Each structure stands twice: as C-alpha cells, then as structure tokens.
Amino acid sequence: MELEQRVADLERRLAALENAQRSAPCLVEGDFWALDGLKEQLAELGAADGGVLFTGAVRLPTGEYYEWQHGTAAEGLLDGDWAPDAEVFAALGHPVRLRLLREILGGRRTAAELAESDEVGTTGQIYHHLRQLTGAGWLHTTGRGRYEVPAGRVVPLLVALSVARP
Known part of the structure; x- marks a missing residue:
C-alpha cells in the first residue's frame, strides 16, 4: 500500500x-x-x-x-566555501521575517507600522527580527527608524521566493 x-x-x-x-x-x-x-x-x-x-x-x-x-x-x-552564506539564507528561514520583508516591500517601513500587522509579535520581537534581516543584508535603515530592502536585494528576494514554490 x-x-x-x-x-x-x-x-x-x-x-x-x-x-x-x-x-x-x-x-x-x-x-x-x-x-x-x-x-x-x-x-x-x-x-x-x-x-x-x-x-x-x-x-x-x-x-x-x-x-x-x-x-x-x-x-x-562551485569552488567556493558556502558556509559564510548560511546566515543570509537563515535570515529568510523564519515566517515572521518573511512577513516583515513583505510588509516593508508593501510600504510599511517603521517598527510602529510593522507592529500594526498581524502575526509579527511584540515590538521587541519585531526589532529582533529586523536586526537579523539587517545583519544578513536583506534590510538596511534609511534613518529615523525606517527600514527598506536594498535595491540589489529586491529581485534576489523574489527569485528566492519563486524557487521555493513548486
């Protein structure tokens, strides 16, 4: 069977x-x-x-x-060491981080705006995830607590998402 x-x-x-x-x-x-x-x-x-x-x-x-x-x-x-790239992929491996990236691409750019979203957690948790995404290069700050996905990461992020889908 x-x-x-x-x-x-x-x-x-x-x-x-x-x-x-x-x-x-x-x-x-x-x-x-x-x-x-x-x-x-x-x-x-x-x-x-x-x-x-x-x-x-x-x-x-x-x-x-x-x-x-x-x-x-x-x-x-193929010849390089892939281990240093793990952090970049790991940052995308959490559903809340993906949600935050989607919200930021959609126009919510501050922690206060992001906190209005469902299922992203407390303000402290949001800042934790924002630090992870910033450290991995998926986000940067633009001043006054505003976040954005760097221009050179928008298409790669969407490529990663398209590869993840069947």
Missing part, C-alpha cells in the same frame, strides 16, 4: 510540474532566450563550466520600480 501511495504522489507532482511548465508565461519569443544570451556571454568569456543568471523587473505596491540582473560563472560558485 505504501508503494502505491508513493507512486500516486509522484504522478501528482509530475502532473503539477508539467502544468506549471505549460502555463509559465513566455515574455519573449523563444523558450530559452535568457539562457541563450547567457551561453553566448559565457562562450565569449571562456567559462567552460557554465554559469547562473537571474534577472527581474519589478514594480512594488509602493510604486517603486527595480530592474536588476546578476550573472556568475559556475566555477566561482
């Missing part, structure tokens, strides 16, 4: 993946237009091991607009 359940679960997951691929919007003609551009640049640089590219153009509910892209050769990623 357990094997039948596992096969059924795998079939459901496969069907969901196939549907997601079919329904994914194509913004530019050609399925792999960004990938093709990356391959051309990697060939020009002689990066035989490949690379990673992510990019985005986003208008936030506040009206702020961000365009951003980042590319890295695979060699630099």
Whole structure:
C-alpha cells in the first residue's frame, strides 16, 4: 500500500510540474532566450563550466520600480566555501521575517507600522527580527527608524521566493 501511495504522489507532482511548465508565461519569443544570451556571454568569456543568471523587473505596491540582473560563472560558485552564506539564507528561514520583508516591500517601513500587522509579535520581537534581516543584508535603515530592502536585494528576494514554490 505504501508503494502505491508513493507512486500516486509522484504522478501528482509530475502532473503539477508539467502544468506549471505549460502555463509559465513566455515574455519573449523563444523558450530559452535568457539562457541563450547567457551561453553566448559565457562562450565569449571562456567559462567552460557554465554559469547562473537571474534577472527581474519589478514594480512594488509602493510604486517603486527595480530592474536588476546578476550573472556568475559556475566555477566561482562551485569552488567556493558556502558556509559564510548560511546566515543570509537563515535570515529568510523564519515566517515572521518573511512577513516583515513583505510588509516593508508593501510600504510599511517603521517598527510602529510593522507592529500594526498581524502575526509579527511584540515590538521587541519585531526589532529582533529586523536586526537579523539587517545583519544578513536583506534590510538596511534609511534613518529615523525606517527600514527598506536594498535595491540589489529586491529581485534576489523574489527569485528566492519563486524557487521555493513548486
């Protein structure tokens, strides 16, 4: 019985993946237009091991607009020590911190405004989470107790969220 359940679960997951691929919007003609551009640049640089590219153009509910892209050769990623990056990922690993980031992107920028949100805890807990996010580079202060997601982190945050979803 357990094997039948596992096969059924795998079939459901496969069907969901196939549907997601079919329904994914194509913004530019050609399925792999960004990938093709990356391959051309990697060939020009002689990066035989490949690379990673992510990019985005986003208008936030506040009206702020961000365009951003980042590319890295695979060699630099695969050969490096990943341990120092743990804090950056760990800061995103708490539901309240993700909620705070979402609220800040939505326009609530001070601890008092954030405290008005549901499920973020006490003011002391909010400050604790804000310190964690600031220390990991997901937030910075803009003066007078105001917080914002740095421009260079808006698209990467949304990329991380999109990768986390099935």
